[in-house]
Amino acid sequence: MHAPTRFMVLTLLFILFTASTAIASSNIYIHLLNPHYGSGGHKHPDLNCLSWRLAVETNNLQNWTVVPLACKDYVGHYMLGKQYRQDVDLVTAEAYEFAKGLNLAGDGMDVWVFDIDETTISNLPYYARDTVGFGAVPLNLTTFNAWLEEAAGLAIPGSLKLYKKLIALGFKIVFLTGTEEIHREARTKNLKAVGYTTWEKLILREAGDGTGVAYKAKKRKELEEAGYRIRGNMGDQWSDLLGNNAGDRTFKLPDPMYYIG
């Protein structure tokens, strides 16, 4: 009886060990698959910055005033790294594919509307400052306007390439910016310095023009009332693209650094 008992105990131990290992493994497996937030958990309140950026770009997040502090480095890496440039290049390439398929009347009234900041000119040297933190610090209009007056913004390569190709196709260019009229000289100087050398109109914001969607829509309406046809419209803010007279097609460039409603 002794030997079989011993055998049975060993067998039982083996079965228990195997079963417990399997249970332990499956627990680990289940744990890894557990979402880190949601359904009852609220275990990890930290923000997923990629999800935040996607929500910003799709206009699901609105009226935000600063980049969440937890995403400051993420936004900085995105803007300074390859991803931002590649994201812009894809949009501008698609815009060109669309533009070259359009039939222009040849009367000089087919226009392409470009916003300026973060659409044709990049203010990254300003936004990369420690005091600005890629938009994680609340906007300081005094230092931003001083930066505008420096006329030291950079061309956004994909947009400059598109701009040149659109002109070659026969489009007239209209720059429509929320920048105030008092900065016209600096903006003109900056545009020309980085390669945007010609345009049909450079529209800046005057007192009483309103802001955001209302301002841009009003100016686009005036353009079309003057006989221009807005064939394409490109901006980094949804407020560049929403509202009346938006154009035959709109193109949204990425901008996770600030929101203009």
Ligand SMILES: [Mg+2]
């Ligand atoms: Mg802009």
